[in-house]
Structures are given as C-alpha cells and as structure tokens.
Amino acid sequence: MPPTLVHAALGGLLAAALLDRAFSRRGAAVVVAAAAAPDLDAPLALLLPGAHGAVLHTFLLPLGAALLLRYDTRRGASWIHGRYGAAGVRVAWVALLSYALAGTGLDLLNLDAANPIWPVDTMYYSVVGKVEYTTTEGFVQTYYSYDPDARWRHYVGQRGRPPNFCKPSLWKPACGADDPASATRVTEMVQSGWQLLLVLASPVVLFARAWLVGPGGDR
Amino acid sequence: MPSTVVHVGFALLLAAALLGTAYDRRALLVVAGAVAFLDLDAFVALVVPNTHRAAFHTLLLPLSVGTYLYADTRLAERSTVRERWGDRGVRVAWTALVAVVVSGLGLDLFTGSGANPFYPLFDQFYAFTGSVEWSSTKGFVQTFVEVRPPEPGTTVDGGGSVDVGQKGSTEQYRVGTAVDPTEGPEPSGVERIVPVVYAGWQTTLTVTGLAVTALKLRWADSPLTLESKEPRAPATESPTDDDD
Numbered sequence: 439m440p441p442t443l444v445h446a447a448l449g450g451l452l453a454a455a456l457l458d459r460a461f462s463r464r465g466a467a468v469v470v471a472a473a474a475a476p477d478l479d480a481p482l483a484l485l486l487p488g489a490h491g492a493v494l495h496t497f498l499l500p501l502g503a504a505l506l507l508r509y510d511t512r513r514g515a516s517w518i519h520g521r522y523g524a525a526g527v528r529v530a531w532v533a534l535l536s537y538a539l540a541g542t543g544l545d546l547l548n549l550d551a552a553n554p555i556w557p558v559d560t561m562y563y564s565v566v567g568k569v570e571y572t573t574t575e576g577f578v579q580t581y582y583s584y585d586p587d588a589r590w591r592h593y594v595g596q597r598g599r600p601p602n603f604c605k606p607s608l609w610k611p612a613c614g615a616d617d618p619a620s621a622t623r624v625t626e627m628v629q630s631g632w633q634l635l636l637v638l639a640s641p642v643v644l645f646a647r648a649w650l651v652g653p654g655g656d657r
Numbered sequence: 658m659p660s661t662v663v664h665v666g667f668a669l670l671l672a673a674a675l676l677g678t679a680y681d682r683r684a685l686l687v688v689a690g691a692v693a694f695l696d697l698d699a700f701v702a703l704v705v706p707n708t709h710r711a712a713f714h715t716l717l718l719p720l721s722v723g724t725y726l727y728a729d730t731r732l733a734e735r736s737t738v739r740e741r742w743g744d745r746g747v748r749v750a751w752t753a754l755v756a757v758v759v760s761g762l763g764l765d766l767f768t769g770s771g772a773n774p775f776y777p778l779f780d781q782f783y784a785f786t787g788s789v790e791w792s793s794t795k796g797f798v799q800t801f802v803e804v805r806p807p808e809p810g811t812t813v814d815g816g817g818s819v820d821v822g823q824k825g826s827t828e829q830y831r832v833g834t835a836v837d838p839t840e841g842p843e844p845s846g847v848e849r850i851v852p853v854v855y856a857g858w859q860t861t862l863t864v865t866g867l868a869v870t871a872l873k874l875r876w877a878d879s880p881l882t883l884e885s886k887e888p889r890a891p892a893t894e895s896p897t898d899d900d901d
Contacts, residue, residue, distance in 0.1 A: 440858070448865065455673030455869045459881040528881050539868065544861050569853040574846075577853075611793075623793040631767030631786040632659075632858060634801065639759050643674045646755075650677055 447640035449473025460525035473540035488600030492553035666863030711773035
C-alpha cells in the first residue's frame with residue numbers, strides 16, 4: 439500500500455485546505471495523524487492474522503465516528519464543543535475525512551488492497567481500472583467485468599480473503615503460518631514519482647499556510 | 658499520465674490550502690484554468706512536432722510570470738496587478754502559479770511519461786520516478802537517482818552516468834495525445850485515446866480535490882471561515898459571496 443508517509447502527506451494537504459480558522463499546529467497534527475492511523479493495523483496483524491488492511495481500514499470505523507460526532511454536535515450540550523470549542527468540531531470532521539480519504543481511500547484505490555467493510559466481510563478489494571474513450575473502441579471501462587468462467591464472476595477488484603490473501607509488512611514480512619525469522623523485512627517510504635511530489639509538496643504547503651495566517655493576520 | 662481532470666482536481670486541493678481569504682468560485686476558476694491551460698500544448702504539437710509536455714510544460718513560463726508578479730507587487734512603486742485586482746488578485750495569482758508548478762507541471766514531471774521542464778532552453782524530457790525503501794538486508798535503497806560509476810579499463814564512452822529519468826529531447830521522444838497520437842500526419846483510422854478516469858491514486862487525488870471544494874464552499878458561512886473575523890476593509894467590502 440502507499441507508505442504511511444504518503445498518507446500523512448495527503449492528510450497534511452487536507453489540513454491546510456479545510457481547517458480555516460481552526461488551523462493550528464495541534465489541529466493539523468491531529469488531521470495528519472488521522473491519515474496515518476489506519477496503517478497501525480499492520481503491527482496488529484501480529485496478534486490478529488489478517489488484520490492488516492482490514493481492521494483499521496474499514497470505512498465502518500469513520501462512519502461510526504461520524505455518526506457519533508453528528509449526534510454529539512447536534513444535541514444541546516455538545517461535549518466536544520464544550521471541551522475544544524468550534525475549532526475542535528472542525529478539526530474532528532476534517533480528521534474523519536482525512537482518515538477515510540487519505541488513510542483508507544488511498545489504499546483501497548490501489549493495487550495494494552484494503553477491506554472497506556471489515557468485519558462484515560473479509561474480502562480485500564483493489565479498485566483499479568480506467569474509463570477512456572478511443573476512436574476505435576468507443577468508451578471502455580475496466581472497473582467491472584463479467585465472466586462466468588473466471589475466478590470472480592462479477593469482478594470489481596476482489597483480491598481474495600485471508601489466509602490466502604495476505605499483505606506483507608515490516609512487522610510480518612512473510613505471509614502464511616510459517617513465519618521465518620530470516621525473511622527480509624522491507625518498508626517502503628516512497629513508491630513512485632507522484633508520491634515523492636506529494637511528500638515534498640505537503641510540508642511546503644503546510645508551512646505556507648501557517649505563514650500566511652501568521653501573527654500578522656491574513657495577508 | 659494524469660489527465661487534465663486529475664491536474665485540476667489536485668489543483669483544487671492546493672487552491673483550498675493556499676487561497677486563504679481569497680477563496681471563492683472565481684478564484685477557483687482562475688486556478689483551474691491556469692492548470693488546464695498547460696495541457697493545451699497538445700495542440701501546439703500539431704504545429705511544432707512532439708511539443709506536448711514541452712511547449713507549455715516548461716518552468717520558464719511560471720518563472721517569468723512569477724518574476725513579473727514579484728517585481729510588480731514588491732519592487733515597483735505602483736503595482737498594476739494590485740490596482741486592477743486588489744490584494745485578492747495578488748493572492749490568486751500566486752496560488753495559480755504554485756498550482757501550475759506543482760499540479761500542472763509537477764504531476765507530469767513525476768510520473769512515467771515525463772515533461773520537458775526547461776524547454777526550449779534545454780530540450781530534454783524528464784520523468785522523475787523511482788522508490789525509496791528500507792529493507793533488513795539492503796538497508797536504505799532509493800532508485801530516483803541512479804549513479805553508475807565509470808567502468809575501469811574502458812576508454813571510449815566508458816564514463817559513468819547519472820540517471821535521473823532523462824527520456825530524450827523532442828527529436829527523440831514524444832508523448833502522444835488524442836489530438837496528436839503519432840508523429841507527423843496521422844494515417845486514417847489511427848486510434849485516438851481520451852483518458853477519462855484512471856482509478857487508483859489519480860482518482861483519490863481528484864475525489865479529494867472535489868470533496869474539499871464542496872466542503873469549503875459549504876462551510877463558507879461558518880464562523881470559522883477566514884473571512885469572517887473583522888474584514889480588512891469593512892467600508893468597501895460588499896456582500897458578494899452570499900451565493901451559498
């Protein structure tokens with residue numbers, strides 16, 4: 439999956455874009471941490487096989503949190519508003535969005551797969567494909583395909599279920615029951631050019647954002 | 658090869674981060690238009706061969722505009738840009754410039770097909786791609802810049818090389834488009850491909866940009882909006898942004 443660093447970078451851009459007056463170092467840190475948080479299920483896979491890419495990558499988690507947050511902010515004496523003010527509410531919403539989009543979304547729409555509805559189902563998905571128009575074939579889409587003889591009759595990016603499908607990680611470098619200690623542990627920091635661009639651009643944008651609403655007010 | 662849609666989507670995200678109090682629909686249009694403009698060099702390629710990703714995908718363009726903007730707003734006694742479009746205009750111009758460099762040029766330069774950032778001064782396409790990883794057997798490994806030391810004993814052309822992703826000049830390399838799929842006159846029945854959406858990270862960036870824009874416009878009335886606290890020129894500020 440895209441490295442945690444890249445998730446954090448996209449989270450940083452979201453913080454700079456959406457926090458408005460709630461923008462502060464602490465607020466931005468919360469949003470960035472929310473983007474990186476789903477990757478914590480990688481070490482969790484040591485205890486719970488098949489947890490990586492599922493337990494914290496499920497959309498049900500931010501969805502539930504959003505419902506809770508909505509309930510809390512709608513009632514008369516909101517706990518989060520009372521404790522952290524209006525800025526706290528904004529930070530919470532943006533952090534949830536960051537968790538879902540920059541955290542899970544980036545993995546799900548990627549070859550490295552995530553399980554968006556764990557624990558309802560254990561299937562991993564990689565939603566990759568394209569829509570294009572060509573003068574010889576017309577509109578072509580490859581998101582969905584139907585093939586009665588294929589492994590998946592209705593294919594929308596299924597990758598398989600654990601234990602057959604497993605994502606190696608720094609914590610669990612070899613998949614399967616036998617986990618040889620000798621296996622090479624690999625952690626990727628940047629996988630491609632666009633990720634490098636994102637990792638470079640995010641701190642620049644964050645600093646620019648902080649500087650532009652610095653002590654002198656808005657410029 | 659990100660399509661124009663992806664460039665604009667990512668630019669919307671950058672615009673939301675950098676426009677500050679100047680954030681409104683008009684400003685977004687300017688930023689998106691500036692970024693989309695770069696891809697119009699697909700049409701230039703019809704006239705000057707192989708100049709898609711070169712003619713407008715050059716750093717010289719934002720560099721000259723940026724120099725003018727800096728000179729006009731910081732060095733000159735009277736700023737034409739500020740007189741005409743105000744402080745907001747200056748902010749929008751700088752933001753559009755950043756979006757053009759990072760989203761318009763950057764996304765092309767940092768993906769497989771590359772761009773020609775110094776055209777026409779120095780005609781060379783680059784594609785900065787690679788990876789950085791740490792492995793327990795090899796340690797840190799990066800493949801963005803590959804340095805090959807000279808081979809000992811060779812005399813002719815035995816020098817080392819530094820590979821950062823050079824693809825060749827406009828004479829050796831081209832990026833095809835639907836407008837100009839092959840070099841020179843097209844044979845009849847040539848396949849023209851218009852990418853609409855490529856799923857994966859490109860979709861994530863685009864969706865993020867669109868979601869951010871929708872939320873920003875929706876939250877425009879929130880007391881947290883940058884505009885809300887003591888507007889800088891209360892007398893002249895007319896209520897213009899009440900459209901949502």
